[in-house]
Amino acid sequence: xxxxxxxxxxxxxxxxxxYRDMFFIAKNYLWGVAHLFxxxxxxxxLFVPWRRMSSHTAKFFQHPFDFLGDMLxxxxxxxxxxxxxxxxxxxxxxxxxxxxxxxVVVFVSWTMLPLALISILIQAISLLFL
Numbered sequence: 001x002x003x004x005x006x007x008x009x010x011x012x013x014x015x016x017x018x019y020r021d022m023f024f025i026a027k028n029y030l031w032g033v034a035h036l037f038x039x040x041x042x043x044x045x046l047f048v049p050w051r052r053m054s055s056h057t058a059k060f061f062q063h064p065f066d067f068l069g070d071m072l073x074x075x076x077x078x079x080x081x082x083x084x085x086x087x088x089x090x091x092x093x094x095x096x097x098x099x100x101x102x103x104v105v106v107f108v109s110w111t112m113l114p115l116a117l118i119s120i121l122i123q124a125i126s127l128l129f130l
Contacts (some may be wrong), residue, residue: 037092
């Protein structure tokens with residue numbers, strides 16, 4: 001196998017198959033983040049009371065003040081559940097952006113790697129002949 005064929009196969013792998021594999025890995029990391037934070041479940045239960053805590057004991061016409069107290073507890077638990085779920089969703093969004101940022105750095109570094117290798121070789125050869 002000659003050197004040109006070896007170089008061609010390396011560059012084809014480096015800029016072809018390796019990028020496909022890196023995109024697949026990045027997609028798996030984003031899938032993992034979405035499932036780690038249970039994004040679909042959080043979106044589906046966004047307005048459900050926190051830990052399903054609610055009160056349904058009083059009837060309006062029998063005990064109006066107890067009914068209003070139960071309603072206040074239910075609204076408070078729904079708001080608390082909403083804010084906690086939104087905070088977790090924001091955290092998952094931040095982690096997703098960090099994952100994307102890391103993979104952008106990896107992709108750019110991977111693209112520049114052959115050029116860096118050639119630059120290092122040229123500098124090494126020039127230092128030998130100085």
